Amino acid sequence: MSIPIIVFAVIIGCGIVKINQSKKMSVYTSKNLKLDSHGQKDITKKLNAFFKRNRTSRVKLVFYSGVYKIDGSIIMGSNIDIIGKNDVVLKAAGPHACIYPSFKKGYSGGIHDVTWKNIRFDGGTTKSFTTQMIHAKDIIYKDCIFKEMQPALGHVFDLDGSSSIKLFNCSFIGRGSTVSAADSYKEAIQLDYAYYNGLSIRSYYGGLDGLPTKNVVVKNCKFLPVMKKQKIIDYAPIPIGSHSQLKGKGITNIEFEHNKIVSPLRPIAGGQATIDFLGVSNVTIKKNTIRYATNTAPKHAFQIRSQTYSSVLSVNREDNNLIKESVQNDNITIENNKIYGEVPTENIVNVLDSTGKLTRNFVVKNNVLYTQGYLNNNYRFAQLPGTSLREKLCNQIVMTVN
Numbered sequence: 001m002s003i004p005i006i007v008f009a010v011i012i013g014c015g016i017v018k019i020n021q022s023k024k025m026s027v028y029t030s031k032n033l034k035l036d037s038h039g040q041k042d043i044t045k046k047l048n049a050f051f052k053r054n055r056t057s058r059v060k061l062v063f064y065s066g067v068y069k070i071d072g073s074i075i076m077g078s079n080i081d082i083i084g085k086n087d088v089v090l091k092a093a094g095p096h097a098c099i100y101p102s103f104k105k106g107y108s109g110g111i112h113d114v115t116w117k118n119i120r121f122d123g124g125t126t127k128s129f130t131t132q133m134i135h136a137k138d139i140i141y142k143d144c145i146f147k148e149m150q151p152a153l154g155h156v157f158d159l160d161g162s163s164s165i166k167l168f169n170c171s172f173i174g175r176g177s178t179v180s181a182a183d184s185y186k187e188a189i190q191l192d193y194a195y196y197n198g199l200s201i202r203s204y205y206g207g208l209d210g211l212p213t214k215n216v217v218v219k220n221c222k223f224l225p226v227m228k229k230q231k232i233i234d235y236a237p238i239p240i241g242s243h244s245q246l247k248g249k250g251i252t253n254i255e256f257e258h259n260k261i262v263s264p265l266r267p268i269a270g271g272q273a274t275i276d277f278l279g280v281s282n283v284t285i286k287k288n289t290i291r292y293a294t295n296t297a298p299k300h301a302f303q304i305r306s307q308t309y310s311s312v313l314s315v316n317r318e319d320n321n322l323i324k325e326s327v328q329n330d331n332i333t334i335e336n337n338k339i340y341g342e343v344p345t346e347n348i349v350n351v352l353d354s355t356g357k358l359t360r361n362f363v364v365k366n367n368v369l370y371t372q373g374y375l376n377n378n379y380r381f382a383q384l385p386g387t388s389l390r391e392k393l394c395n396q397i398v399m400t401v402n
Helices: 002-014 044-052
Strands: 026-029 038-042 059-063 066-070 080-084 088-092 095-100 112-117 120-122 128-134 137-142 145-147 157-160 163-168 171-173 187-192 214-219 222-224 226-228 231-234 238-241 251-257 260-262 273-278 280-286 289-292 300-305 310-312 323-325 329-335 338-341 347-352 359-365 368-371 380-383 397-400
Touching (some): 088 128, 187 251, 238 273, 251 273, 273 280, 347 359
Parallel strands (some): 026 059, 038 066, 059 080, 080 112, 088 120, 120 145, 145 171, 157 187, 163 214, 187 238, 214 251, 222 260, 260 289, 273 300, 280 329, 329 359, 347 380, 368 397
Antiparallel strands (some): 226 231, 310 323
16 A cells, blocks of 8 residues: 555656646625725726736626616626625616627637626616627626616617627516617617627727627526506517628527516517517527517517618728628527417518528427407418428417406
């Protein structure tokens, strides 16, 4: 027994064998960063100084219970976990933003490896906190709340050429403003391209290249109205969608599953659907629940469309080489969703494809519509152009409930 012990000691001493010890993650707190937790002093400058540090290893920032005033734009950094202990509120003091800047072209050209957990973001009727990601990668939001965050810039998340963005068990409550007809289509989560004309905040955008957003997961999230005395005072936001397409590109790999949508705003512009995608592939919309309030149902619950146009974007120098052109919709699945309350005025599922050739591998199955005994005369469960698509429409159920 003594020989192996002696040999082991010699090996270690000579440096022939290295024993790897996991490096402990550095932990910072709102207290040692001296962030005011009473909502009186703006913490933006101190927070940005912390995020600005270049890091090759992951660190953790812990917010302790309190209200933290944000009166400016937050500029994110990489390799950070931001964790809330108990009730933590980041409260916008004006129309501000959280920006994930881009430094160069490509999916690895921006901020990466960031997690937010158990944080509440509060806006209001004149305040907001839009999060814009350009070329961001490997970003997670879990157990977060976004209340009335959309009045100034229209979206809670604006994802521009970003990848591997995941939202788990988050709540989006209200929009925060009276919405004009022109802005009624704007989603809480917008999937877009890395191009100037698609940005909500036109700064910190180095390396725009027209890349589409990809690999987005939204699971177990809630989209809820603001209620007062059992009345809706601010409708739930439109949950997710896209409304741009660029030549040779397409937003892809989207999972929207196990989410709850209650009394969403009726979109009367854009695609006029609760969930509306333009030019997408590999999309799964599964096991979600939608409940429409009286007089709020849109034309369609779900819509997949492809526009037939071709035009050069010449809004500015960054977009001069990009062309808007039809994109093939491919591999779309809408299944096991449940819809309650008022019935959409036209279709539950609508495919808008004037050529009949821009949508393929489309499956609609096992969805359930619970009605209160009435259906619009124009009602169709699905409007699908082309014989090949109609063959994939199966097992839909309409149930009358009292």
